[in-house]
């Protein structure tokens with residue numbers, strides 16, 4: 311079966327006075343099958359959010375998607391759509407939830423209004439039917455006493471409840487793909503557990519695909535089918551979750567794993583990656599990671615392509631060639 | 635981690651600390667106060683790290699700030715090096731601040747954007763007249779290098795630095811007055827995982843080199859485990875469980891500790907733990923549930939009417955001390971009824 315979503319060579323350009331232009335997303339390619347969860351993992355500034363926004367053509371100006379990029383949803387090139395057709399994709403076929411629900415919920419409209427608005431935008435249904443759907447969705451995302459919450463305003467809800475409302479709004483268009491950008495980063499750990507559990511259930515019952523953007527490898531382990539690790543605007547390693555955790559291969563991925571504090575195993579053995587992610591204007595030529603890499607392959611001055619390291623496991627590092 | 639040698643009594647000894655915030659103004663007299671810290675006791679030995687762990691709003695930061703008297707506690711006692719901190723006058727308190735420092739989650743908002751890094755680090759040295767001009771410059775350079783920064787950064791401004799570097803500046807600033815005790819309020823929560831590991835390692839090295847004591851405030855048990863000798867878990871203003879780090883993590887007795895532990899994402903798909911998903915939200919700290927504060931979300935099989943009327947006291951159970959009426963019957967295996975198993 312063809313994938314639900316195919317992203318090829320996605321590149322986002324921002325003007326930059328010193329260099330003429332920077333590419334915070336620089337040649338990202340991946341596929342997403344129906345019903346699958348793909349995790350996009352990386353540290354801040356690596357281009358995760360911007361990649362997700364680009365899928366919906368929501369890159370903030372003056373940024374723009376470079377020509378040669380392709381985002382194909384079920385055979386349709388999203389980047390080539392006119393505005394009217396694009397509106398039928400946003401919210402309807404692809405929905406998105408963000409880290410901070412407060413900034414994406416409208417403070418002056420009730421929860422019920424915000425859900426029914428999405429229902430009306432995409433389905434021809436009478437008012438009462440839209441309200442019934444909103445109520446059903448609030449129940450489904452686990453809002454207690456949902457009937458009375460329909461008329462509540464966002465500020466009257468806790469952080470966890472707001473994120474549930476955001477999810478209800480995203481589900482209102484019955485999307486095939488849900489993009490969740492750090493959906494639990496702003497939440498407490500026990501609330502995070504609730505929301506992740508909920509997203510998992512909903513993905514299964516609605517048969518959705520999910521693009522889960524996170525900086526937390528721990529979240530990935532329990533939830534995603536496959537993982538793509540990003541560094542400096544590029545995917546540097548991609549594999550099934552089992553393969554990636556069994557054998558993290560890119561030196562950056564290995565560095566991330568060595569940095570994660572764990573509840574088991576020896577204490578005092580965190581091995582951080584030295585330094586920090588440079589800004590896009592200062593990314594080195596050749597391998598982007600070579601300024602921080604503990605190994606630095608002889609060919610690092612050349613940009614490595616994605617190279618196979620195992621079945622459905624590839625990385626952007628010259629070491630893969632030596633291993634073959 | 636082995637416990638540090640404690641010579642004599644604890645460095646810091648806090649008893650029955652209470653911090654209530656009055657809400658509203660003249661016309662809201664009747665609104666109950668926010669009971670941020672509702673009677674906690676803890677102690678920290680020299681060279682020791684005690685972690686104060688809990689979710690947002692449980693009162694961790696209020697406790698830390700009250701102990702330093704950055705805000706006045708409502709009641710209780712705070713003894714530091716045998717002196718009654720709450721009885722000190724302004725001058726004495728100022729002198730004591732040399733010994734007790736704090737670093738924050740967001741070092742940016744706590745660094746004055748108009749001061750150079752060098753001036754920020756030097757501030758404490760000058761206030762406490764710890765060195766002359768040339769001596770100050772030398773000390774600032776040595777401090778920057780001790781926290782892993784280039785001494786030449788002294789002339790630059792905070793906005794030129796990344797989050798991790800700013801956290802190092804905040805640490806250098808706290809170290810400048812040679813404290814023996816530092817409250818670390820979520821010092822790594824805002825940092826990326828690789829930088830977080832750098833700062834955790836730095837804090838450990840500094841503790842070993844300088845014999846520092848930390849009150850380490852955090853919400854992530856996996857982070858806490860890297861530094862803490864002992865852990866105290868807070869829920870709605872109270873300590874619900876406390877014990878040595880490895881014991882508390884291996885055999886938590888309070889249902890809330892168990893839930894908190896199970897919520898820590900495990901970065902290993904082959905060893906996913908049983909997930910306990912708590913129902914409901916954190917109740918408001920201005921109207922905590924009566925009896926056991928946790929009873930509205932508790933999943934213990936034995937939970938009963940006593941839980942909603944009688945406050946459980948912190949008492950020894952197994953290897954830790956827990957505030958649960960039925961802690962004897964709450965080893966993890968016994969309280970799994972509503973837990974959601976892995977598929």
Ligand SMILES: Nc1ncnc2c1ncn2[C@@H]1O[C@H](COP(=O)(O)OP(=O)(O)OP(=O)(O)O)[C@@H](O)[C@H]1O
Pocket residue numbers: 324334352353354355356357358359360361370371372373525589590
């Ligand atoms: N509106 C913008 N103008 C200029 N640069 C931008 C803009 N938005 C993003 N960038 C740059 O693009 C890079 C990637 O941003 P993006 O937000 O996608 O990263 P991220 O990995 O999602 O980070 P975080 O985890 O912090 O949200 C960053 O270096 C950022 O400075």
Ligand code: SF4
Pocket residue numbers: 888889890926927928929930932933934936937938941946957958959960961
């Ligand atoms: S005292 Fe009762 S409500 Fe509180 S934690 Fe124990 S069993 Fe649960």
Ligand SMILES: [Mg+2]
Pocket residue numbers: 358359360492
């Ligand atoms: Mg982001």
